[in-house]
Amino acid sequence: MPTLTLIDGSSYLYRAFHALPPLTNAHGEPTGALFGIVNMLRTTMKAGSDYVAFVCDAPGRTFRDDLYPEYKANRPSMPDDLRAQVEPMMKIVGALGFPILCVPGVEADDVIGTLARQASAAGIHTVISTGDKDFAQLVGTDIILINTMTNTTLDIEGVIGKFGVRPEQIVDYLTLVGDSIDNVPGVEKCGPKTAAKWLAEYPDLDALIANAAKIGGKIGENLRAAIPRLPLSRELVTIRVDVPLDQAPTDLAMRPRDVEALRELYARYDFKAALKELEAGGDSFAAAAASATAAPAPAPAPVVATDVFSGPGEYELVTTEDRLAAWLEKLETAPLIAFDTETTSIDAMRAEVVGVSLAVEPGKACYIPVGHDYPGAPAQLSREHVLGALKPILEDPTRPKVGQHGKYDINVLSHYGIEVRGLAHDTMLESYILNATATRHDMDSLAQRYLGYTTVKYEEVCGKGAKQISFSQVDLDTAGKYAAEDADITLRLHHALWPRLEAEPSLRSVYLDIEIPVVPVLARMERTGVLIDANELRMQSQQLGKRMVELQQKAYAAAGHEFNLDSPKQLQAVLFDELGLPAKVKTPTGQPSTNEEALEALADSHELPRLILDYRGLAKLRSTYTDKLAGIVNPRTGRVHTSYHQGAVATGRISSSDPNLQNIPVRTEEGRRIRQAFVAPPGWRIVAADYSQIELRIMAHLSGDEGLVRAFTEGGDVHRATAAEVFGVAPDDVTTNQRRAAKAINFGLMYGMSAFGLARQLGVDRGEASDYMARYFSRFAGVRAFMDATREQAHQRGYVETLFGRRLYLENLTSRNQALRAGAERAAINAPMQGTAADIIKRAMISVAAWIAPRDDVRLLMQVHDELVLEVREDAVDAVKAGIEAHMSGAATLSVPLQVSVGVGANWDEAH
DNA sequence: GTCGATACGTAC
DNA sequence: GACGTACGTATCGACG
Structure with a gap:
């Protein structure tokens, strides 16, 4: 049967635009969506097709607009960056030889629907390539859907599986659910589940409406209320199959491609590999799609049926000595080795290795199971033997390796005496440096985003929640497919990402000189952990608990009854409904707030707010810190091991979790007692070294403002110096209040604070705050110029950058939403300073780590954004103090000195 | 039981 | 609407 492929161009254009980072070519023209479209064309065409059309919406009104003026009213207009593409x-698309169909007055959906039906009548099989679920209504025995973004196809069975209704019921289903994007109203509170349930009970919408009286509850009322408008919704979601068209399916053959035009277009949009392929006369689709990704190899015929399983590549399960030897040989000559470990735990400190996967070229990967243990599990090579064989390669710094989140594997393998060296690349970090704003850099997301490929998910293999099993329980065939794919995809991702990174010298250098070298440093810090005096913390927990009970009783008395002090909702009822206190502060949802600011404001009117404030302070300390930290000590090491995250913060900072060691209290005396439980072992001392005012110094450097630079070069108290300038007094005559105001201005400026915010912070009126800021800017004109320039650059280029070239793309700069836009501008102001500080301390960590590597009397323990904490053997403290200070202040050369203060003590609190 | 939203609070 | 970046705990209601 001949086939017709209909490509929903508009749907792909939007999806590619939103899924891909805002890439640009050398001229600064946006190219991300283009890249995605070309990738999609390749996947679609790989299947081959007798007839094909690229269908898109033409400008202008359609019958739906006439039917319903609000149709698509919620759609934002096309972003400029997309319009340009x-x-x-x-x-x-034209140069590649695709017939293009844009029919004025007819939506792409209806063109596709009509052609598909015509094809059916002519005995032609149709594949609709789209990401839009609405097309499910067209699915039949000879019409299927394919979504190349998610690598999924949808036939009749698939529709039933996905929606719970048959294809011919999809129109009714969509009518009931509605579509908020297209502004098609459905039945209120009726989602996919309810719609499917009703359509299982009644054959169609008419039958449901006839029986609407029988549907109970609120949802029944909603259904009855919606009945009058359902026919209109139904018409809107129905794809037409009878619009007049000039072309018949059989008119839609591919034309020869226009090599000259393609050459020019590829060159212009920097599709370098595509260009190369074109010159070589190669396959233009594969070449254009992924500048450095080899097209997935067709599934090869199994060599030995039981040893090869199907997948996007040739994956092998290695269970014999011979095959292990063969793979070791491959590794010997591989230019780059992708590796991944499968384990029993997400926590590297507790994980046992269950298997190792390796890939040496795209599509060729293996999984070596070593610890799968379930009834009937086939024989496997021993863990000791396999790891022993891999050790020389993994530890050889001259053998480049690539991983996805390699820090995890480094830590896991270190349990087995393997110190991984030569981690040359990490695809998570490649993605992070290319576009930190893309929130997720996990492998599944990256495969989807950069390869258009849907990976096997961990949950599909191991389940989730209570039903989750250990990877060691997964049968070898399933495990092998999943694990080998991980290594394969890692390698393919690297081939897709590295050329883009390499093409941008500043990004390349941030990646190669900062992010990659910091990986083993963080890995080592996580493994080292920090010694915690758990008994001290348990004692504090008890004391806190006692005081909390007392406060609780007083609070009950003050309120006149018992209530849950931990529930803001109940507290709100007591304060504002029962006691009738005035609500001054509102939460984002419009509720009267019970936060600290609100309670402080009420503290003079009633005794309860103060009791709550005190209670909350203690509750926070106990739940988040004393209880938590005491319970999280690793029994094997006796220490607390955090996880540091390199891909979590858009500005380049590192974050910490499980536990978060970057928000241990310091501001209050009570809070600092927790730091007293972070101790040095006997014979050792805690050394804490922090940069003083690093972000403000960076602002001085980046702005070049003479006054601010001078304040730092002269040394002394920068806030006092600022106050002297702003208030026109001698530094010695600055009052406490003046200094406080100057400090608030200094900090606020770095966050893009307004006069309104400053007024609130200082408790002065807005005019006075405005006055302060005006005086500040007249004295420090360079700072204002720098901020204006940063804002300007952000708008011009869509991103801002740090001193070392790290980029932060800002999504909302062109938003029509005023709040979002203003927020993006503040982020743009802050990112260069916060990000440069992050770059500097990472550079310091790398140089400190290299310096202490040969020593056994000093260990890096923690990083807290502008501070490094170490433990040092007593006899080495003096030398280390001097060395740390030198390495940290030498991590960057700015127009102001980088001042570092170093403290020593028996615990973290004392070391400050 | 699990999950997500909301509120709150700690750090730099 | 009004100060940037994180992570964690508790409550509460929805869901199955």
Whole structure:
């Protein structure tokens, strides 16, 4: 049977635009969506097709707009960056030889629907390539859907599986659910589940409406209320199959491609590999799609049926000595080895290795199981033997390796005496440096985003929640597919990401000189952990608990009854409804707030707010810190091991979790007692070294403001110096209040604070705060110029950068939403300073780690954004103090000195 | 039981 | 609406 492929161009254009980072070519023209479209065309065409059309929406009104003026009213207009890519997209699609259909007055959906039905009538099989679920209504024995973004196809069975209704019921289903994007109203509170339930009970919408009286509850009322508008919704979601068209399916054959035009377009949009392929006369689709990714190899015929399983590549399960030897031989000559470990735990400190996967070229990977243990599990090579064989390669710094989140594997393998060296690349970090704003850098997301490939998910293999099993319980065939794919995809991702990174010298250098070298440093810190005096913390927990009970009783008395002090909702009822206190502060949802600011404001009117404030302070300390930390000590090491995250903060900072060691209290005396439980072992001392005012110094450097630079070069108290300038007095005559105001201005400026915010912070009126800021800017004009320039650059280029070239793309700068836009501008102001500080301390960590590597009398323990904490043997303290200070202040050369203060003590509190 | 939203609070 | 970046705990209601 001949086939017709219909590509939903508009749907892909939007999806590619939103899924891919805002890539640009050398001229600064946006190219991300183009890249995605070309990738999609390749996947679609790989299947081959007799007839094909690229269908898109033409501008202008359609029958749906006439039917319903609010149709698509919620759709934002097309972003400029996307609009700019439409014309080049059409040129590339045309030059590749695709027939293009844009019919004025008819939506792409209806063109596709009509062609699909015509094809059916002519005995032609149709594949609709789209990401839009609405097309499920067209699915039949000879019409299927394919989504190349998620690598899924949908036939009749698939529709039933996905929606719970048959294809011919999809129109009714969509009518009931509605579509908020297209502004099609459905039945209120009726989602996919309810719609499927009703349509299982009644054959169609008409039958449901006839029986609407029988549906009970609120949802029944909603259904009855919606009945009058359902026919309109139904018409809106129904794809037409009878619009007049000039072309028949059989008119839609591929045309020869226009090599000259393609050459010009590829060159212009920096599709370098595509260009190369074109010159070599190669396959233009594969070449254009992924500048450095080899097209997935067709599934090869199994060599030995039981040893090879199907997948996107040739994956092998290695269970014999011979095959292990063969793979070791491959590793010997591989230019780059992708590796991944499968384990029993997400926590590297507790994980046992269950298997190792390796890939040496795209599509060729293996999984070596060593610890799968379930009834009937086949024989496997021993863990000791396999790891022993891999050790020389993994430890050889001259053998480049690539991982996805390699820090995890480094730590896991270190349990087995393997110190991984030569981690040359990490795809998580490649993605992070290319576009930190893309919130997720996990492998599944990256495969989807950069390869258009849907991976096997961990949950699909091991389940989740209570039903989750250990990877060691997974049968070898399933485990092998999953694990080998991990290594394969890691390698493919690297081939897709590295060329893009390499093409941008500043990003390349942030990645190679900062992010990659910091990986083993963080890995080592996590493994080292920090010694905690758990008994001290348990004692504090008890004391806190006692005081909390007392406060609780007093609070009950003050309120006149018992209530849950931990529930803001109940507290709100007591304060504002029962006691009738005035609500001054509102939460984002409009509720009267019970936060600290609100309670402080009420503390003079009633005794309860103060009791709550005190209670909350203690509750926070106990739940988040004393209880938690005491319970999280690793029994094997006797220490607390945090996880540091390199891909979590958009500005380049490192974050910490499980436990978060970057928000241990310091501001209050009570809070600092927790730091007293972070101790040095006998014979050792805690050394804490922090940068003084690093972000403000960076602001001085980046802005070049003479006054601010001078304040730092002269040394002394920068806030006092600022106050002297702003208030026009001698530094010695600055009052406490003046200094406080100057400090608030200094900090606020770095966060993009307004006069309104400053007024609130200082408790002065807005005019006075405005006055302060005006005086500040007249004295420090360079700072204002720098901020204006940063804002300008952000708008011009869509991103801001740090001193070392790390980029932060800002999504909302062009938002029509005023609040979002203003927020993006503040982030743009802050990112260069916060990000440069992050770059500097990472550089310091790398140089400190290299310096202490040969020593056994000093260990890096923690990083808290502008502070490094170490433990040092007593006899080495003096030498280390001097060395740390030198390495940290030498981590960057700015126009102001980088001042570092170093403290020593028996615990972290004392070391400050 | 699990999950997500909301509120709150700790750090730099 | 009004100060940037994180992570963690508790409550509460929805869901199955």
